[in-house]
Amino acid sequence: MTDNHEDNLSPGLRAFGEDLIRAGQQRSEDPRSRRSWFRRPVLLAAVASVTIAGGAGAAVLISVGEPTAKRTDAPSDTREDGRRTLAIEARDPSGGLPWAASVYSQVNGEKCVIAGRLYRGKIGELRDRRFHAFPPDDYGVCGRPDEHQSRLLLASGPARGEPNRGLVVGRVASTVRRLQVRTEQGVNDVPLGEGGAFLLVFDGDEDLDRLRFTPIEH
Secondary structure, three states: OOOOOHHHOOHHHHOEOOOEOOOOEOOOOOHHHOOOOOOOOOOEOOHHHOEOOOOOOOOOOOEEOOOOOOOOOOOOOOOEOOOOEEEEEEOOOOOOOOEEEEEEEEOOOOEEEEEEEEEOOEEEEEEOOEEEEOOOOOOOEEEOOOOOOOOEEEEEEEEOOEEEEEEEEEEEOOOOOEEEEEEOOEEEEOOOOHHHEEEEEEOEOOOHHHOEEEEEOO
16 A cells, blocks of 8 residues: 655554554644554444543453563664653453553654553453553554554554454644544544543454544644
């Protein structure tokens, strides 16, 4: 697929964990700015099942396993600038362990975000009812939304280890005041967290690639 904005994408948009792979994606209402990065089509539920509000889900009996291995596909020259901040949470569609996204920055000025399951203040993945935290310096998705014409840093695909969950995670430019998403069911506002972070969690039969995001700066 041709991408007219290849030069503006960070290497971090080419991989997002073991299941979010192959490329990144920055989307706006202009379909020419979209870039497919699914290994396979992700089927999602009707938009009513998308979870965009914060809050913990129902009690889930899980145990804690070893942390996940640190990603090996991150650029070698990455250095973080300051601490990571838990920016936004989202309930699981089935009431399981909630989801969350943290934001951080690189010394080169890139803005970054990483998302996963949330347990005891840590972000990670859930496998066989065991929570595995991501390493504290695990590489997420990075880019420069303030410099991109779409005004978005956006990545989407199946969650790590959970192909029945689709995640859309990203950050908006500092000038963006609202973010809207258009689906076949209509237009909805997307909550924005600290650092302009957003996180959508899907389950069912909606194709993530059909979502259209519109940042509003005024």
